[in-house]
Amino acid sequence: MNGAVEAANKNIKKILRKMIDKQRGWHEILPYALLGYRTTVRTSTGATPYLLVYRTEAVVPVVVEIPSLRIIQEAELSNAEWVSKQIDQLALIDEKRMVAVCHGQLYRQRMTRAFHKRVRARNFEVGQLVLKRIFPHQDEQKGKFAPNWKGPYMVRKVLSRGVLVLSEMDGTVWPKPINSDAVKRYYA
Known part of the structure; x- marks a missing residue:
């Protein structure tokens, strides 16, 4: 099954390259691009978006033409057996989604x-001289x-957490604390 999906995704990439070269007929290619996107395993979740939404992997047209074991089994089932299989799949969807959530958390931790x-850690000490960044939305910003x-x-x-209280050189304390990301050391 995965081999068929990968082959379909490769064909979709070829079609997209042709579409980019010609810059015409993109509206005809868009459904194929969306199919490729929705049936590709995401690194962050370890599952395809299609699986997470529809509770089952997508049946790619290639698989219908060259039937996989899954298609053959579903074709030979009676209605009652098919319904029981679907109920079993519904029971497993929560587990599949939890696996995707755990995979996402691990991915986030790795990132x-x-x-x-x-x-690089930036540590400031009391008495150090610093320069304060002037942000574009501040009144002090005068132009390009x-x-x-x-x-x-x-x-x-x-x-804590890199927050600094600054003062002017004459001793006037700055009214608001500032994040250490918005300052840098001043070397006289």
């Missing part, structure tokens, strides 16, 4: 770990060629 490997940093300011307090 978080990979991100944090590249992050204006400076991006303002300061220097002195760190008065270091709060």
